[in-house]
Amino acid sequence: MPPLVEFQNLSTHFKTDEGIARAVQDVSFSIGEGETVGVVGESGCGKSVTALSLMGLVSRPAGYIAGGQILYRGKDLLTLKPEAMRTMRGNEIAMIFQEPMSSLNPVLTIGEQIVEPLIEHRKMPPKAAWAEAIALLTRVGIARPERIVEGYPHQLSGGMLQRVMIAIALSCKPKLLIADEPTTALDVTIQAQILDLLNRLKQDEGTALMLITHDLGLVAELADRVIVMYAGRVVETGTVRDVLRHPKHPYTRGLLASRPVPGQRLRRLVSIPGQVPSPARLPAYCAFAERCFAAVDICRSGIPSLGLADAPHRAACFLAQSGAI
């Protein structure tokens, strides 16, 4: 059985004033049925563009797919007509965003926004759709859903809005849910509620989850496998346990060391110096070299590849591959 989704050498670029921004470059990874894959990296590393490419939502004409394939159950999504892609989005793949407010329509009630896809995609009669909307809100843990359906987005808190977004995403019974920084804007207590909800969803419905986050803590809790992205490329991939306990790539190690660990109370944190390079000005060698504690001459000789596709734990680093670090 092929995986649910397979990115094969995906490259997504943007034309900008600075030149061509290689936001996503030669990205390959897969998501199995019911599997949760965490995609991590600092902001600007290409996580959202990877997800938007899969959704067919890369902003045109500045943005375009420069190469590669995205297979859904073996079928290339990039060759689908817009109409067919819209059906995919309505029925198979759904996405929730960091800022739920910006993806809801401020002048429509919460209820109207939930029933719309039910009527359009699941061809439900209006009355059944409203009943289903209430049921969906109940499932995502919203108290008094009969009142909430009458409300407008600005009347709800961030945590409530994110639940509404999840309810809308669930309404099409997707096989894959893409969650782009779903809890970044929320308080820890509300984040814990959303985590709980996503966890139940995975278990009860068997929905596959592409979890985009910069928080390795979330990945540890939810994901089966991890993809670490840096400057548009996958720099490390493996099971959650391998990547978080035995990180190979200096970037992954840096990310792990930059968060204070509860109970450790060190005087200083290890920090990664510098910042992510502009995707319009990437070097022809390891893009992490300017920030890497281990960089040596060979790191500037070319772009390190991820290595053998069938090895479960891989890192795109010359020194990690030679066993030097």
Place this chain on the structure above:
Amino acid sequence: MTDVSALLEVENLKIHFPIRDGLFGQVSGHVRAVDGVNIRIRRGTTFGLVGESGSGKSTLGRAMLGLYKPTTGTVRFDGKDIQAGGRKALAALRPKMQLVFQDPYGSLNPRVRAGDAIGEALLAHGLVRKAELRETVLEVMRICGLAPYQYARYPHEFSGGQRQRIGIARALALKPELIIADEPVSALDVSIQAQIINLFSDLKEQQGLTFLFISHDLAVVEHLCDEIAVMYLGVIVETASRNALFDHPRHPYTKALLSAIPVADPDAGRNRVVLQGELPSPAAPPAGCRFHTRCPLAVDRCRIEVPELRTLDNGHHVACHLA
């Protein structure tokens, strides 16, 4: 009551905002953003203030700077009531207490060069002669990890982390005694957060400053703070030294917050207390213990009787009938 080791003391402070509605703007109620808070921040220490969004942290911080007039209660800086001398006395205090904002994007004027933004307030307060301005600014920039060539750059040429350094440099330039940092790293990437957190550690050690560090990120607070107060719906529910609070949390709310920290270890045991519901409205806080609507341990007494902030041992205070 004045304590010489305390730089800042907050006593029985309430900040209530009127809610106006109707055509004639009648006051129909009050948002009790801060509702009876006592805090003492000792010189040279870093005090952490944690709690959910809307719990009143920023309001309390702004009241400490004299930006809000207390509804009741006092704020004492260096032993003196900051409101006692009127507006003039408050203005004279300003350079001594500086605020660092959460949003490194919104808090800088896009048309002012970094060096000028840092020097601006120094000139305005007459703290430095024009001839010495550049040298003074360059020195603060160096302390904050900014290079001399960045003096003449505009905000848009800086990354989020660098803008936060400018914000910190601007506060530091005035040689304040107290810096109030309101969520200074929340808007930054983890790797950049670590750079700024290290800068705070260095400033604490090398400059002997006193900090109030406001955050909802408990892992960062544990890393950086000497003493911590946990705020819920306008009141302090627990306060203690770092080790006491993190090793032996006593309030059910503190325990829930601690258990909610995501840890990047797939094998970490997770006994998470997931709090149900959300923060109630501060315009109509629940009777009795304000936390009783979400508390997993609540008993009848909690719905009626307000728990006092009791002293347990050695500076550990908790407001819970069962703790």
